[in-house]
Amino acid sequence: MAQTQETLRKPVNSRQSRAPVTGTALAVRKQRSFLADLYSTAVGKKYAMAISGIAMMGFVLFHMLGNLKMYLGAAELDQYAEFLKKLLYPLAPKGAVLWILRGGLLAMLALHLHAAWSLTVLNHQARPVKYQSARDYEVANFASRTMRYSGMIVASFLIWHLLDLTFGVVNSVGTEGEFVTGEVYANVVRSLDRWPVAAFYILANLLLGIHLRHGAWSIFQSLGWNNPRFNSWRWAFATAFALVVVVGNISFPIAVLAGIVKV
Template sequence: MPVPVAVTSILTSMVTSSTVHTEALRRAPVTGTALQARKKRPFLLDLYSTSVGKKYAMAISGIAMMGFVLFHMIGNLKMYMGATALDHYAEFLRELLYPIVPKGVMLWILRGGLISMLFLHLHAAWSLTKLNRHARPVKYQGARDYQVAKFASRTMRWTGIIVLAYLVWHILDLTLGVVNATGTNGEFVTGEVYNNVVRSLDRPVVAAFYVVANILLGIHLFHGAWSIFQSLGWNNPRFNNWRRGFATAFATIIVVGNVSFPIAVIAGIVK
């Protein structure tokens, strides 16, 4: 018996509707998880989530801080030119982009950028340490070959911690004056950089601390300047001598310059 046309049409419509509905269920996410999975993170965050990205972050932040350390030391050499020269230099820094921005604002922006680089450097170092430990949870069973892993690289973590403590002290001492309130020449005075430096470094214990801290800073800088090229992928063996020479020269310049300040004050050359 032939099926009426109307019934055939209804059956066809039902089958088509069922097929479309099934296909929609197959394609549509049951929850929002599938939609979230399609969302991509910003490129820089995605890169930083990898070990390569963290090494790049350490290298770039390290370069920024190396630049600061170098120019900071060069500026402080004005101490040998007398109080007027050093105080004028400090005033110049406070007046950066003035009157476009109020006095001191640009200097604090630069300080904020430097602190951001510091935290990025610390976080990248901590994250890489965790990744390395996760990759090798079992310690080396035999003696390691320290011919390649020199003293500077093996003590990188500890010199970094001590340098961080030195940086905190340095800010409390010569930026905020919190620990620079006692001395034979009066109290800490904002803007009188020369007198503040001399008053602080005239204390033998503080001078010794600055000397030791800057030697450790030099060790940290030596390995940092050496490993920057490796972190960025520029580690061709043909350039190893050049890399070592650069790292040695940079660290030596910083140490000699910074260590000279407390020695000059204690020796009475700067007073």
Template sequence: MLTGSRVAQPLRQRRIRPRFWLLDFYGSAIGKKAVMAVTGLLLLGFVLTHMLGNLHMYQDAEHMNHYGEYLRTIGEPILPHTGFLWIMRGGLILAFALHIHSAATLTLLNRESRAVGYKGGRTYVAANYAARTMRWSGIIVGAYLLFHLMDLTWGVGVATSSYTRGTPYENLVASFQREPVAAVYIVANLLLGIHIYHGAWSLFQSLGWANPRFNDWRRMFAIGFAALVVVGNVSFPIAVMTGIVE
């Protein structure tokens, strides 16, 4: 026992603060799958809505430009001009970030859980091409999304120097009149379709709706949804290059 200026102090146990239950849930494989499914569902809704909105291009410039301006005025006067649009953008950015993070960390968890690696290489018995290319198609589509935003939303002149804010019809036509840009857009949407197909198929399983009786329905839904988005999006550059839309 110490004497003098030093007094023996009892050892104190470090108090461990419990984490918020949502963090514990997200830290599990089940939680990450659920987050992937929910954020994937939100992103699927966005790509479908985005494609349907762009169909105004087939009417004329006035209708599509009016639609673009309408998006900026939703919620007025309660919200400021473009307020609702920025709320939607923030939600999509958060959903996109969580989708990527949950996918990456879930992959790491799966690797760590395998004490012994595959011998002779991995065999894909149940997986199909869409599942095997899910990671790379997601990266490529994400890179193109950044290019698409720079080209037609931020107007930094990546693909066209004739960008004019507030005229989405003219900007879209000017961009797709450049064949390399149109070709990249088509390839990116084909990869997006592969990504959507596997995502739409697997989100039901991630949410616990994986009854074998519904497999045919799930497959038809995934094929139909992916085909609808891809055909709609790919039609835009084709319409511009063939002169259907001028």
């Protein structure tokens, strides 16, 4: 017993030279990094949502801008896709930078989903009893419920989208011709020429717009930049950002269905 108490009183590392008040205090203390400590709090999870959200906002904006090249023709869009593969080539091997960017994007997506899920768990723990008034419930939860559902639908769209235009698995279903890696323009036209697919792209992008608008607004709140004086500016930014991405993205299936973009 005397030896156990002696062990508990020993400092766990050299930096911790002062003896704790009780042995128990030291025994339950876990060594965690600053970031892990921060992420275990609701504030830390909100930071994680905001930072990963900003990274993905950057991606969707530049992805849409890059896809505008389809209005310039097949050669331009295909060349642009090739340019992305050759980023920093020959300094870095062909495709290496693109794969690093893909890895970063995937990590951001995983962090965003995990933080959203664990914030929901924290909220349930903090409020195990539901709101008593249906009106309060609606007011308090409308935005967050919309975020959850729009987020889940956009995530399932993304799975379809990758199977369609990156891996080509579903690109040729219900249409003539085959998916060819590198022939990005032809792959896009073949895909969006199918009206149910085009409709799904339009619906998913409308939901992405709702998600982006609320997300872009919330980022400022999560990062603590929420002075009421800037509220109108925040709404203007969030609305403009969501509109630019959605209008650009929705124009692609419409242009293909209308025969403006064709092979």
